[in-house]
Amino acid sequence: MLTGMTGVFLSASWDTILMIVCSTVVAVLLGLPMGVFLWGGALGGCIEKPSLHRLVSALVNIMRSVPFIILMVALIPITRFLVGSSIGTAAAIVPLAIGAIPFFARLAHASLEAVPHSLVEACESMGATPWQMISRVIVSEAMPALARGVTLTAVTLVGYSAMAGTVGGGGLGDVAIRYGYDQFNMPVMLVTIVILVILVQLMQWLGDWWANSLDHS
């Protein structure tokens, strides 16, 4: 029942990896600045903008509370506008990335908060500007935690990408639904699961290695 499926698995795996990598990159690129603002924009923070801070914080919470499957459907018009289609791997990246931005923003926020306040003050007393504080102290010191956040985001996206696959997003989720579920092909289903497990293990292993290599405490 698995004959001739190798090519399908390979290209589906590739699609899944592509979706995860692209959406993780977008989530980090946009989520990190948001996390930094969540950290420093509050009253008394080094770039304090209390009203904007409340707005961003509320926005992040709202986005975090919408179930992914609903977010995906709700974003169809935007996806169409951005990639010209609402099905396929490229189309899946849009909701995946948008869903992951607030997720990573919160993780980044928590990582930055964990940097001791006394270190922030020490650097302040050395005459650091807010920008120097963020780029050379806070983000730098939080790097191991941020790396773990990136890993967690990517691993979480594996699950969501499979969900995206069920509604025409491509990748391993798509294979599992089309062959495994619709055609009752149990071996295909199992192989898909094994591939996903291996993928997650690899990502976690890589992420741990990365974070540990950044950590000097």
Added chain:
Amino acid sequence: MIELRGIKKTYRLPTGESLRVLDDVNLIIPKGKIMGVIGRSGAGKSTLVRCVNGLEKPDSGEVFLDGQSLLTVSASALRKARSKMGMIFQNVNLQKRKTVFENVAFPLILQGDDKDAIRKRVMSLLDQVSLTDRVDHFPSQLSGGQQQRVAIARALATAPPVLLCDEMTSALDPETTQQILSLLLSLQRSLNLTVLLITHEMAAIRQVADRVAVMEAGQLIEEGSVLDIFQKPKTETTKALVQSDAHLGLPASLQAVCQAEPVESGYHLLNCTFSGAVAAQPLISECTTRFGVALNILQANLTTVHGSLMGKMCVAIELSDHLPQVVGFLKESGLTVEALGYVNRNDWSLS
């Protein structure tokens, strides 16, 4: 020179109450001197240093650095003023992910100095704190004392004329404390630094400070030269601090029977403080030969305060008609004499 004028600071607690932490503090730290500030935990010492470099804004009052008011300046001018004041903390506050070199270089990078200049400066600083063999180590690979030396080098990177130290030795063992204090003193001498040294250890003040201010409940209750404060402490708090440093103080059992009123027969207890040449005079035996009274030394301690000898002793003098003469003689000889009270002969044997 740093001048603090009428500094007041009140914290509003979450419960809605307000807590007065600094209450009209006035202090002048002369150029090139080490000013020690001592007080019990919660006295407001940390809040006071934090007001000096603007980490904390006082509710009212003024801070002057060489005549420039620091509380009214713009953010960028404050940053500039901060590079003239190095600060050292109890919990060192090094960046964990930066090497010793990078940590010390950090204030220079903030200033935008060029690479070669930074390299040279950092290596010379690390040489001064004897850490040239640790350049590429991370803070986690260093001992507490070594970490504090890195922090000292970092605080001095921009060649600030002022150094603010908040409990810099409180987390260190006695021996390392000694090393750090002598390093501080030698750096202060060679660079002519103005130092504000916050501590709760009287021993640290005794060894390095020129002047000392005593804080209690947000107020400066006493200020003067270290020798003066050690010889003639005026307030109870200061007396207690000085006594605990000299490991002096009557045992509780003796204190219980010591009374302010003279007794029929017994002993008069005195605390005597002396310094410098007086230490070399055999005053006790002289009392005996001159007046025929025996002085019994209960406790004694000899230390150096700010480089000169200072001794403290607690003596019991047998009550006799000569008592006023004996005390007078001791005072004339240059001792600071403080009467502790009288103990009945019967009580004496009991205690």
